[in-house]
Amino acid sequence: MGKYILLVEDNPDDVALALRALKKNCIANEVVVVRDGEEALHFLHAEGTHQARNPLDLPEVILLDLKLPKLHGLEVLQRIRADERTSLLPVVVLTTSSEDRDIVESYRLGANSYIRKPVDFDQFTEAIRQLGLYWLVLNQGVPHGGSPG
Numbered sequence: 312m313g314k315y316i317l318l319v320e321d322n323p324d325d326v327a328l329a330l331r332a333l334k335k336n337c338i339a340n341e342v343v344v345v346r347d348g349e350e351a352l353h354f355l356h357a358e359g360t361h362q363a364r365n366p367l368d369l370p371e372v373i374l375l376d377l378k379l380p381k382l383h384g385l386e387v388l389q390r391i392r393a394d395e396r397t398s399l400l401p402v403v404v405l406t407t408s409s410e411d412r413d414i415v416e417s418y419r420l421g422a423n424s425y426i427r428k429p430v431d432f433d434q435f436t437e438a439i440r441q442l443g444l445y446w447l448v449l450n451q452g453v454p455h456g457g458s459p460g
Contacts, residue, residue: 314447315341317370319351319387320405321379328432329374329405332439340447343370348382351375352390355397369400372446375422377406377413385416392421399453401446 377384
């Protein structure tokens, strides 16, 4: 599948906004969208409706909203970090929450970054541009299928 982004977001307007911002910044990586926390874990572990997917084909970065149906984003993050197959994946919390406890808990559970969604489209587009530049171009990620060593 190549370098792709997993966007975990239930709000269709925020999904459209993120996709528009990525396109505007010429970030051509495929974006896989899942709409709730449970589906995010099913996708990452190639379970349920995603069982035909290669479980070794992991995203370059996960953009994770916190306020999700079925399974809260913090629970998703905790489970990503607890699983050896996904524990090293970069996870960027991308949410409207500016609650100190959400920020602290996100980092405590292993988030790589916490970005509050700007309300203004131009600010959001700039945030997505910087995010894409860093995580998809500059950052040297862990080789998929590799082991630390």
